[in-house]
Amino acid sequence: MPRILIIGNSGAARECYWVLRDVMESAPGLAHYYSFGGFLDWKGYAGDLKDLRDFYLGTADDYAPGPDDLFILGVGKPQLRREIFTAFKARGASFMNLIHPWSSIAPSAVIGEGNIVQRGCTVYCNASIGNGNYLNGAVNLSHDASIGDFNFLAPYSIVLGGAGIGSCNHLGPHSVLLEHARMGNGNLLAPGSVIYKGCRDNCRMAGNPALKIAAHAASDVDSDQMPDK
Missing domain, CATH: 2.160.10.10 (Hexapeptide repeat proteins)
Structure with missing residues (x-):
């Protein structure tokens, strides 16, 4: 079962989570195919997951993507999005379009x-x-x-x-x-x-x-x- 992880742990990441929820609810079969893995921070950013804090997994800095992992870029700043995308593509990661x-x-x-x-x-x-x-x-x-x-x-x-x-x-x-x-x-x-x-x-x-x-x-x-x- 593919596992979806959001890189980011603040406001943009929380927005992405709720978009993902809407996607899953619009096509119930997807919820039986994908699982949500949680949130990863980038370079130790403290973040603010509020009521989603129980889904926090830790830092993405040394995370090794698994073969079934799909990632979402849950940050807003363009330069950070590029930095994370480049780093994770070098590790063989796949990103989904949300x-x-x-x-x-x-x-x-x-x-x-x-x-x-x-x-x-x-x-x-x-x-x-x-x-x-x-x-x-x-x-x-x-x-x-x-x-x-x-x-x-x-x-x-x-x-x-x-x-x-x-x-x-x-x-x-x-x-x-x-x-x-x-x-x-x-x-x-x-x-x-x-x-x-x-x-x-x-x-x-x-x-x-x-x-x-x-x-x-x-x-x-x-x-x-x-x-x-």
């Missing part, structure tokens, strides 16, 4: 590994999603939109048709990329901001139209991962 049953993904969309798709998201035709992204509720990816790896898209963020996002970006609530806009890597987009044409790497963007207000130094992603301009 998709809420009230979300919709078109059959022609392409989705990688280790993504979280919270309730109410819509991924339209021929959109592309890489690995380890977190779509945190009511996110809209329009036709032919693409996002790279380890991005966090806050609730009600929108990526319109043909727009492209690189890796390790954080999009605030109600932020928008207009049609065919291009965003690089490691950027922070303030809530309610609108990207008309695009931005490069490691920028803090705010406003409508969004302008660079500062450098964003929280990322060290490679600039050669930036989508084509």
Whole structure:
């Protein structure tokens, strides 16, 4: 029986647990096929599992994945998602895509590994999603939109048709990329901001139209991962 484990032990991890519960309840046969193993912290982070603390297993730092283990990236910060994913893939781990049953993904969309798709998201035709992204509720990816790896898209963020996002970006609530806009890597987009044409790497963007207000130094992603301009 495959065993599901969540790497993370705070708010995002608890959200993932309840999405997993909704998934299991939407298709009762899954509960007889999968078992929930518990939560692992990353690098000793104290965390806050609240009423789920009895499911805490210990640290993930030296955890050796078993052949039946499936992992969920239960952290929100893009750089941590990338760090955990890379470390565990090197150990031979497999990550599941956790998709809420009230979300919709078109059959022609392409989705990688280790993504979280919270309730109410819509991924339209021929959109592309890489690995380890977190779509945190009511996110809209329009036709032919693409996002790279380890991005966090806050609730009600929108990526319109043909727009492209690189890796390790954080999009605030109600932020928008207009049609065919291009965003690089490691950027922070303030809530309610609108990207008309695009931005490069490691920028803090705010406003409508969004302008660079500062450098964003929280990322060290490679600039050669930036989508084509």
